[in-house]
Amino acid sequence: MRPAHSLILLLVIGVVIVGGLQLGIKKLTSPASTVGCLALTDDGQTDPTETVAIWQGRAIAPPQAQNESLLAAAPVLGESSEEKWIEIDLSEQRLTAHQGGSVFLTSLISSGLWNKTPAGEYRMWYKIRSTKMSGGSKLNKTYYYLPNVPYAMFFYGDYGIHGTYWHNNFGNPMSHGCVNAPTSVAEKLFYWVGPVLPEGKKSVRSSAENPGTRVVVHQ
Numbered sequence: 127m128r129p130a131h132s133l134i135l136l137l138v139i140g141v142v143i144v145g146g147l148q149l150g151i152k153k154l155t156s157p158a159s160t161v162g163c164l165a166l167t168d169d170g171q172t173d174p175t176e177t178v179a180i181w182q183g184r185a186i187a188p189p190q191a192q193n194e195s196l197l198a199a200a201p202v203l204g205e206s207s208e209e210k211w212i213e214i215d216l217s218e219q220r221l222t223a224h225q226g227g228s229v230f231l232t233s234l235i236s237s238g239l240w241n242k243t244p245a246g247e248y249r250m251w252y253k254i255r256s257t258k259m260s261g262g263s264k265l266n267k268t269y270y271y272l273p274n275v276p277y278a279m280f281f282y283g284d285y286g287i288h289g290t291y292w293h294n295n296f297g298n299p300m301s302h303g304c305v306n307a308p309t310s311v312a313e314k315l316f317y318w319v320g321p322v323l324p325e326g327k328k329s330v331r332s333s334a335e336n337p338g339t340r341v342v343v344h345q
Contacts, residue, residue, distance in 0.1 A: 236299055
């Protein structure tokens with residue numbers, strides 16, 4: 127085979143492989159946006175075989191289980207006739223969950239540093255109890271590999287809010303586009319926002335019958 131033909135064949139094989147990987151990953155994404163913090167698993171299970179996470183060049187231990195303090199109270203958190211909505215203030219690095227004229231909770235967060243969190247008005251479209259996230263670049267030292275990310279709630283494609291075990295520098299941008307929240311805060315939000323998680327399930331997509339909570343992101 128001629129060298130030129132060999133090169134063309136290798137390029138075709140590479141495109142097929144990369145395309146297959148993208149199709150496998152994109153099954154979790156909304157078609158409405160570009161990638162933020164890509165969710166790579168969809169079973170919602172914490173994987174105890176994952177013992178190493180990578181963040182900013184450091185190896186850290188991911189959580190091996192979810193100790194859910196709110197699971198028994200989840201149905202109560204979801205009951206209200208008043209509108210719920212989440213406000214994310216990027217300038218203040220603060221999340222506030224509103225319910226009618228009152229505040230359900232407020233917390234410092236970390237929004238996007240390497241990839242900006244998009245401002246706008248959205249709806250939660252997907253929730254998953256635990257997932258794996260990976261991305262960035264080893265060349266510019268932004269690579270991350272984060273298994274067992276808890277309480278992920280996506281509002282715009284792969285941009286979402288989730289629990290955080292790899293840093294506690296809340297109040298400062300730290301993420302690749304998602305909204306990093308303290309895990310205890312993410313847990314409360316997970317059972318408070320729509321779509322409502324069906325009993326016995328670890329993930330849910332929004333629908334007309336089970337809509338997502340409104341999310342407003344602003345500077």
